[in-house]
Amino acid sequence: MNADVVIVGAGPAGIFTALEMLRKGSKKKIILVEQGTSVEKRSCPKNKTGKCMNCKPYCHITTGFSGAGAFSDGKLSLSYEVGGDLPNLIGEKLTQETIHYTDGIYLEFGADSHVEGIENGEEVKEIRKRAIRAGLKLVDCPIRHLGTEKAQDLYLAIEKELLKNGVEILFGYQCRNILLEGDTCLGVYAVKGEEEIQIRAAHTVIATGRRGAEWLESICAEHHITHEPGTVDIGVRVEVRNEVMEKVNEVLYESKLIGYPKPFKNKVRTFCQNPGGFVSQENYDNNLAVVNGHSYKELKSGNTNLAILCSHNFSYPFNQPIAYAQKVGELTNMLANGQILVQRFGDILDGKRTWEKELSQSNVRPTLPDAVAGDITAAMPYRAMTNIINFILAMDEVVPGFASTETLLYSPELKFYSNKVKMDTDFNTNVKGLHCLGDSSGWTRGLMMASVMGVLMGRKLCEAAQ
Secondary structure, three states: OEEEEEEEOOOHHHHHHHHHHHHOOOOOOEEEEEOOOOHHHOOOOHHHHOOOOOOOOOOOOOOOOOHHHHHOOOEEEOOOOOOEOHHHHHOHHHHHHHHHHHHHHHHHOOOOOOOEOOOOHHHHHHHHHHHHHOOEEEEOOOEEEOOHHHHHHHHHHHHHHHHHOOOEEEEOOEEEEEEEEOOEEEEEEEEEOOEEEEEEEEEEEEOOOHHHHHHHHHHHHHHOOOEEOOEEEEEEEEEEEHHHHHHHHHHOOOOEEEEOOOOOOOOEEEEEEEEOOEEEEEEEHHHEEEEEEEOOOOOOOOEEEEEEEEEEEOOOOOOOHHHHHHHHHHHHHHHOOOOOEEEEHHHHHHOOOOOHHHHHOOOOOOOOOOOEEOOHHHOOOHHHHHHHHHHHHHHHHHOOOOOOOOOEEEEEEEEEOOOEEOOOOOOOOOOEOEEEOOHHHOOEOOHHHHHHHHHHHHHHHHHOOO
């Protein structure tokens, strides 16, 4: 099978690479390889069963057209300051200009025109003052909220647009390896069941998302693709009553706060805030269950959830941050019998586990009903746990009541951004014809920045010689 461009992974980076090529009038043959299914066939059985069924061969929340994006809260961060290190590679000006352009595409396909976090200037100043007193930094970032259910409709429209214009999408095919001759990539090997195919192409784009970060790391090691260990985030998903977060939700929608709490002074940040949202479970390879959060446009809960993440970097002699985070997750899963673990913040401070009866008597009722009450501190590394506790106490100065006894912490929340692939500003690796995009490349974090990287890649491929 031959193509001009083969794209591995139909998440935002891969999708927007193909879409931008079409928008620029490219006639090149594009093949998109996706391990999962089309948007319309993606469904989580938990909606009917009430509990995670640990679907095989992959989790429908994390795998399929649009990647984890279609089944997440669907928030587009509209500032270059949020979403990873891409501005360090291509510059802040180009990044912000491309965010604006990409946002316009999302609007064309049905995104809500309302932008959160651009009003209430005086109230934002007051929140910032409280953050400064607590030793935290408030990052200004306008947010366009797609909503989980609306995001699926939007990406379905993009999927149909690609198919209508001749992009060939191979659903159910897993990329096994890249095809190399000397120092040149000539395509990929893809498998579906017992069938294996070769897809030969002048340009190969790897955009496998967080779920494919470990696989890409192994490919880089096998074929000497220049890369370096990046950052991995280990943390918890925090859930409180909406009343506690009412002012911040109203003024900012999503409060992006960063701190460096004592004694370790590691970077700790909030991420993915979901007013009226729901805590959810996602499953990765090797039956690893991790926690996430969703926020719908219509369906609302009485709680707000957000992630608190502690950044970890390793270099020598240990340089496998993804493997480290996975071990933390596996140990937590073991304590919860393969499920997500939940504990009240007050119980952590009191040095005791949480019991199911205590959850049932609390004001904060879990929106992840099959989470198992227990002791997160028995699995979370001391350094990370200390950072999280001290950050939550600082957050309480910004949002009074955030560090209450009944505040819920779910674990593990893991973000695999490791393995930063070294590339030039045109996203060329040291292997000719090979490009790496999105969260799996280590350069982006989240929907918008991955989409931006795809747009820029699409433009470069249009400029490339036939």
